[in-house]
Amino acid sequence: MAGAQEPAELDPVVVSASRVPLTLSEVPGSVTVIEREEIERRQVVHVADLLRSVAGVSVSRSGTAGSQTQVRVRGSESNHVLVLIDGVEANDPASGDEFRWEQLTTFDVERIEIVRGPQSALWGSDALAGVVNIITRRNVSGPAASGFVEGGSFGTVYTGASAQTAGERWTASVGAAYLDSEGSNISRQGGEDDGYQNLTVTGSAGLDATEALQFEFGGRYVDAENDYDAVDFFETGLPTDADLVSDTDSLFLSSIAKLSLFDDFWRNQFKATYADSDNDNHADGESSGSTAADTLGLYYQGGIEFAAGPGLAQHALTLALEHEQEDFSQRGAASDFGDPNQDQNMDNTAYAAEYVVRAYQRLVLTSSLRYDDNSDFGNEYSWRLGGSYRLSDRGSRVRASIGKGHKSPTFIERFGFFPDLFIGNPDLRPEESRSWEIGVDQALADGQVEIGLTYFRARLEDEINGFVFDPDTFLFTARNVSGTSHRKGMEASVTARLGEHLDFGGSYTFTDSTQPQAQGGHEDELRRPRHMAAADLNYVFAASRANVNLALTYTGERDDVFFPPFPADSEVVSLDSYTLVNLAASYRFGRGTEFYGRIENMFDEDYEDIYGFSNPGVGAFAGLRIAFGN
Secondary structure: OOOOOOOOOOEEOOOOOOOOEEEEEOOOOEEEEEEHHHHHHHOOOEEHHOOOOOOOEEEEOOOOOOEEEEEEEOOOOOEEEEEEOHHHOOOOOHHHHEOOOHEEEEEEEEEEEEEEOHHHHHHHHOOOOEEEEEEEOOOOOOOEEEEEEEEOOOEEEEEEEEEEEEEOOEEEEEEEEEEEEEEEEEOOOOOEEEEEEEEEEEEEEEEEEOOOOEEEEEHHHEEEEEEEEEOOOOOOOOEEEEEEEEEEEEEEEEEEEEEEOOOOOEEEEEEEEEEEEEEEEEEEEEEEEEEEEEEEEEEEEEEEEEOOOOOEEEEEEEEEEEEEEEEEEEEEOOOOOOOEEEEEEEEEEEEEEEEEEEOOOOOOEEEEEEEEEEEEOOEEEEEEEEEEEEEOOOEEEEEEEEEEEEEEEOHHHHHHOHHHHHHOOOOOEEEEEEEEEEEEEEOOOOOOOEEEEEEEEEEEEEEEEEEEHHHHHEEEEEEEOOOOOEEEEEEEEEEEEEEEEEEEEEEEEEEEEEOOOOOOEEEEEOOOEEEEEEEEEEEOOOOOOEEEEEEEEEEEEEEEEEEOOOOOOOOOEOOOOEEEEEEEEEEOOOOOOOOOOEEEEOOOOOOOOOOOOOOOOOOOEEEEEEEEEO
């Protein structure tokens, strides 16, 4: 992206596109890396808004900040994208296996890796369409502390602080951030603003017991609350002001031990993770139901790396064993329509292998195979093959990958029950996908310009439609769709150094995502824009103390569904295209003090990601950052 100072010279290591670290120029698939420097220059508060600029990624938010947010990769479902936070699988089984993007701020994020394409062979069911790997800030060489405070439109106050320290063999860090916003009105009509609060607390520690044995510990707690509106099913079928509140607590814990044997020939990693979520809904101050889930994960990964001789191909073989136990519960008031109170559980044991070959200093070949033994769905195989070949020392590269993945039905789809609305289907089958991509990357002008072009295709069998009308119960349910869903498209990206102080980044995505119609033929899938584009211009001046960033994102037309009041049938509606323009500027006084400000949605675009749910207009914000120590 445009924030990088020397894009041609940087070749970051990507840790989520393979079981062994690969440099960006070695990865066979499509990867975008966002570093902390870009996050601070653009001043984006929510990670999901940062992803709007990434090729192949679309974002849907049901209103103001804190409202439900969905991220889709290459026309996929939002629960086909796995989110890792410092190695913890963070998708929420109590929210349909979707990650709660509305809760993730950029407060302590050091780096984001977005890997597009089938990743089930590496990371399992939730990674059918891609992986977003979040790496937080933690490694320091000595005592340091920082803090920030900002305020602005919509009654917003955002503040946080963190501290780190380190010894000869250990590191420790702790941080907290609080965001409070009065919000804006989600409904097209009415005057009630829908507010949002988010408290995020993080901590980590590391210990190098010996040169061969290291330990890492991490924790993250999020307490979030957001107001939202009801849907008027009787008169308009659209959102209307209501006293509804969602309160969510999330906890992520991880412990990792790394052991290197035989002079680093055999590398071992033992990891235990725990994720817990509680989602409570309230109407007019009274509880209206809740869902909760916890996941315990135990993982082992062992690998060897070797070369047959000096100057010959390098080989890396990795074997992994994983076990996950998921528990789900739902609570609510029972009625004549049914009883939502339930407890469910599921466990999965997986065996995975990956083989990577680096040859002739230009060729990288990867192959992965995974076997999942699921307590509820039996056995599933996933695989992936990929290759990358550098045509010249100037940076010309071709790459390709192909793979098969699967996505298990969620607890909500199988067992969820919401009175007068939805009843689960326990007979659902896993979705299965086969996809491939081919791409080319080229560096021009002595590395000052880098361009990339990718074509991708995917076939999805047994796609789950989670909103099918059941004439027997007069409720909606979930069913596997007969036939094949198709996803294909093209991604293009460019980064350019336009001068000593000026950088540019841009992307364009075309996506054609269709599903079978009940009466035959195919129809466009909902909320998938065919056309998306982004541009980012960054200017550094005043001896690198000052920075101005201009970011533009375009989201094209897409279909949605509207449910008018009974007895009218549902109808497909078109959401208008929109362009968001954000302007950010900052100035650094001395070594550790920086003033900054930004304007979001600068031209006050009126737009909806979901039919009837209004997003905020123009907003202005200003703040101060202070840092001490390293």
